[in-house]
Amino acid sequence: MHVVRHWMTVLTPRGRGALRGQPCATHHNGGARSQEAGGLMMRLRIALLMNLAPRKRGSLEDWIIAFCREAARRGHQTDVFLRQPMLESFAADLKASGARVENLADFEQAGLWAMTRRLAGYDIIHLNFIWPRGRSALAAYAAWPARVLFTAHSDFIEEDEGLLLRGFHWALNHALTLLRVHSLAGVSEHVRVKEGRRLGLPAHRSRTIFNGVDTQRFLPRTRPGGRVELITIANLVKSKGVHHLLRALGRLRSPRVRLRVVGDGPELQSLRELTVELGIQHQTEFLGLRNDVHELLGASDICIQPTLLEAFGLTIAEAMACGCAVVASRVGGVPEVIQHDKTGLLVEPGDEAGLAAALDRLVREPELRRRLGASARQHAREHFRLSHSVRQHVDWCEEAAGLVSHTPGHLTAVPELEVAAPEPGDSPQAGPLVP
Numbered sequence: 001m002h003v004v005r006h007w008m009t010v011l012t013p014r015g016r017g018a019l020r021g022q023p024c025a026t027h028h029n030g031g032a033r034s035q036e037a038g039g040l041m042m043r044l045r046i047a048l049l050m051n052l053a054p055r056k057r058g059s060l061e062d063w064i065i066a067f068c069r070e071a072a073r074r075g076h077q078t079d080v081f082l083r084q085p086m087l088e089s090f091a092a093d094l095k096a097s098g099a100r101v102e103n104l105a106d107f108e109q110a111g112l113w114a115m116t117r118r119l120a121g122y123d124i125i126h127l128n129f130i131w132p133r134g135r136s137a138l139a140a141y142a143a144w145p146a147r148v149l150f151t152a153h154s155d156f157i158e159e160d161e162g163l164l165l166r167g168f169h170w171a172l173n174h175a176l177t178l179l180r181v182h183s184l185a186g187v188s189e190h191v192r193v194k195e196g197r198r199l200g201l202p203a204h205r206s207r208t209i210f211n212g213v214d215t216q217r218f219l220p221r222t223r224p225g226g227r228v229e230l231i232t233i234a235n236l237v238k239s240k241g242v243h244h245l246l247r248a249l250g251r252l253r254s255p256r257v258r259l260r261v262v263g264d265g266p267e268l269q270s271l272r273e274l275t276v277e278l279g280i281q282h283q284t285e286f287l288g289l290r291n292d293v294h295e296l297l298g299a300s301d302i303c304i305q306p307t308l309l310e311a312f313g314l315t316i317a318e319a320m321a322c323g324c325a326v327v328a329s330r331v332g333g334v335p336e337v338i339q340h341d342k343t344g345l346l347v348e349p350g351d352e353a354g355l356a357a358a359l360d361r362l363v364r365e366p367e368l369r370r371r372l373g374a375s376a377r378q379h380a381r382e383h384f385r386l387s388h389s390v391r392q393h394v395d396w397c398e399e400a401a402g403l404v405s406h407t408p409g410h411l412t413a414v415p416e417l418e419v420a421a422p423e424p425g426d427s428p429q430a431g432p433l434v435p
Helices: 002-011 013-019 059-073 088-096 104-109 112-119 135-142 163-180 189-199 242-252 268-278 293-298 314-321 352-364 366-383 386-400
Strands: 022-024 041-043 045-050 077-082 100-103 124-128 147-152 181-186 206-208 228-233 257-262 284-288 302-305 325-329 345-347
Touching: 045 059, 059 077, 059 088, 059 314, 059 386, 077 104, 088 100, 100 104, 104 112, 104 135, 112 135, 124 135, 124 386, 135 163, 147 189, 147 386, 163 181, 181 189, 181 386, 189 206, 228 242, 228 293, 228 314, 228 352, 242 257, 242 268, 242 352, 257 293, 268 284, 293 314, 302 314, 302 352, 314 325, 314 366, 325 352, 325 366, 345 352, 352 366
Parallel strands: 045 077, 045 124, 077 100, 124 147, 147 181, 181 206, 228 257, 228 302, 257 284, 302 325, 325 345
Antiparallel strands: 022 041
16 A cells, blocks of 8 residues: 555656655655655755856855755755856865756757756756746756746846737746746745746745845954944946945045945946045945955945845845844835844935935944844844755755645735836846846
8 A cells, every 4th residue: 555655646746756866865854754665755856057157155155055065965966057157166165065067058058959858857947047938947847847946036027018028928927837837936025926926826836935144154243443334235237226325425425434335247337437426436445246245244334235126135134144234225025134223224215315314323323233233133043044045945845846745834915116127237146147
């Protein structure tokens, strides 16, 4: 009877993905496990596809490595497809985790048929920063019987389209995802609801998994005192709103502050010119891409994220873990990360006067900075730990393969917010998104 139940499980759509895997003896405390003969769990082959060029070392890069380590700890094999250029130390750590690393561009150049055949050899295809109608996604959809998981990292806004084209894309999204996307994860409830609606997935096939931060690496450090150190970290495109921050700093006119801008992008030169125009070039330093963001944040007093759209705000969570007082735009998933006046301050996106007032308040009230920073650190440790995020993602893979029972949590509807459309070339804060 046990043997009959085993093959009934394997032959159902829920169990087919596990048929190709090998049993492993690894267990963990993530939830109830469906066990095969002898108490062994099936070994999964996972393809992690990310349209990302990891040129630096931040929390998203930490997440990739931690995901592969956790999957390997449970006995699963992960192949990671990323774009170049890739930071050498990151690539080395990723390979040391037991993962196989491939160039996503080379994979795509093989052609749709070859991509599909390759992906069909996996049990789970985990898509990140992948366009839902792009080549990699289409190959994943065609790679039966692999289970396709889609993680929404960006607060994406559909381009202006005519009614006919918009209707066609809506129908295509719904047909493809309903047939082949097992489930969706949003990095915030805002994104889960918005992307679930856009892709046509019912609520029971979606979940929210917050981004994670290594709170042992991102932690408070000795602050120099004297000047109030401000920092912003972003891909320098218009939708990140750094020009609003500079104008707010121009309004502030405080000799006590210094701003460090971390990141690069197409707006760099115009932002430099704006500091000269505003007369704040002596207070502003452009640092480019950095691998020591955790140290810079740990030594900063205030972190500002003036973004005009945001799915979650990974840099905000990093700053909170470092005990920074945070000022951020009340947009997208940010209000799920920051509780106004408890773990940070929220201002309306693009409101330069409001941003200047919030900064002035924090500059003049060091005790408020300390209170917000301490509360933010505690909140980050409780809600945004990297280990917790990674466990949820690997649990999700096992659930999709039928190895884990899952009880959906409480899901709420989040109203969409009116925000500015992203500029061409906009990308996640973790690095450049290559077309």
